[in-house]
Amino acid sequence: MQLLDLLAAALVLGAAAAFTFGALALARANDVEAIYFLVVGVVALRAGVQLVRPGANA
Amino acid sequence: MTNRPGPAAGTDPAAPASVRSRSRRNVVLSRLSELGASAQAAIPGLYAWSITVAPAAWSRGAPTVAKVAAIAGVIALTTAPLVEGAGFRRSPPAEANEASAAAAPPQPKGLAVLSAWTGPTWARIWSVWGFVLSSAIVWTLAPSALSSARLDGVRGALGVVGWALFAFASAGPSLRADPEAAGRIIAGSSLKPRSELPRGDGVYVAAGVVLALAMQGVGWGVAAPERAVLVRLVTVVCGVAVLGATTSIALARHVTRFPASRRLRLRRSLPWIAILALFLASGLFLISR
Numbered sequence: 202m203q204l205l206d207l208l209a210a211a212l213v214l215g216a217a218a219a220f221t222f223g224a225l226a227l228a229r230a231n232d233v234e235a236i237y238f239l240v241v242g243v244v245a246l247r248a249g250v251q252l253v254r255p256g257a258n259a
Numbered sequence: 260m261t262n263r264p265g266p267a268a269g270t271d272p273a274a275p276a277s278v279r280s281r282s283r284r285n286v287v288l289s290r291l292s293e294l295g296a297s298a299q300a301a302i303p304g305l306y307a308w309s310i311t312v313a314p315a316a317w318s319r320g321a322p323t324v325a326k327v328a329a330i331a332g333v334i335a336l337t338t339a340p341l342v343e344g345a346g347f348r349r350s351p352p353a354e355a356n357e358a359s360a361a362a363a364p365p366q367p368k369g370l371a372v373l374s375a376w377t378g379p380t381w382a383r384i385w386s387v388w389g390f391v392l393s394s395a396i397v398w399t400l401a402p403s404a405l406s407s408a409r410l411d412g413v414r415g416a417l418g419v420v421g422w423a424l425f426a427f428a429s430a431g432p433s434l435r436a437d438p439e440a441a442g443r444i445i446a447g448s449s450l451k452p453r454s455e456l457p458r459g460d461g462v463y464v465a466a467g468v469v470l471a472l473a474m475q476g477v478g479w480g481v482a483a484p485e486r487a488v489l490v491r492l493v494t495v496v497c498g499v500a501v502l503g504a505t506t507s508i509a510l511a512r513h514v515t516r517f518p519a520s521r522r523l524r525l526r527r528s529l530p531w532i533a534i535l536a537l538f539l540a541s542g543l544f545l546i547s548r
Contacts, residue, residue: 205524206508212535213504217470220497221477228478228490235493241538242497246504248531252524253511 205252212249216242297339297382300428304336304390307421310414315404316397325400328393335389343382387429460509467505471498 223238308329315321316329398405474497478490 203521205521209508213501213508214470216504217474217497217501220494220501221474224474224477224490224494224497227493228481228486230486237538237542239493239497241535241542243500244531244535244538246500248528248535250504250507251528251531253508254524254527 209249209252212245212252216245216249218242219245296379296428296431297343297386300386300425301336301339303421303424303428304386305333307418307425308332308336308390308394310421311405311418312394312397315401318401318404318409321397321401321404325397328396328400332390332393332397335385335393339382339386339389342385343379383429390425457513459512463505463509464502467502470505471502474498474501 219238219242223235223242226232226235226238312329312332316325403409474494477494478487481487481490
């Protein structure tokens, strides 16, 4: 397992945590905070998948 | 295909525990497969009885005769397998039939005639007609129990399904093991799977499932229904996204035809990491203000 794979796993874990925080904020009716955490989660998830994606195309 | 171990192999004390448990399972399955059609029909029949007949027989104002008829229906269902089994025990094996073809048994007389009313045909008559007639008697004696005002719609639909399954199981012959099937088995090497699940994939998927399930524990105490539905929707979508990401990571490990260089992978993910850093920094800035 390479360092980038570990980073990808950490990003996915972080994304899951951000999603959870977003859902908690949504339950508290704190919509701005919820949107912030959900967007952070989406970006972290996308970054994690891009890190481990094989292939020559960018 | 390989020869399966017979029940006798399961009694070998020297056999491994897994082989013995498999043999025991085979014995149980073979006993179940020997049950007749009436036994197989009795299960949906009892289900239909408990939903559509019993509530009517024991409803308020139903006469005692209705209860007796309902009990008779259950007796017909449960004793039909005995009638069928008695017929199988009474009929001698094929070799014995050939040997004693000349000396046919004498015809029974008097009450002994009842012992001749066994076998699959009589079991089916006893099961189907006994159950259907007793149910019809119950419904005739307590007609108000089936009115739409007293019968729940879902329960009525489930009762229809039960009766349909009973009819289907009663109409079809029971599936029995073919005694000649063992002769058609060709002994050889065990079958090999075309591909094997790569080691470690299960861990990735399990981690994704755990993360997705953990998200579902959030937001169950929300009072407003609209907000509660929104939270549920968001957590489900987030769970699916996390599960998809972990699956993608697991699958990416096996694509080795064009492995991306470390620099390419970093360059590809750099915009997303930059956006993420920007968001995190702005969040920290807003918190510190």
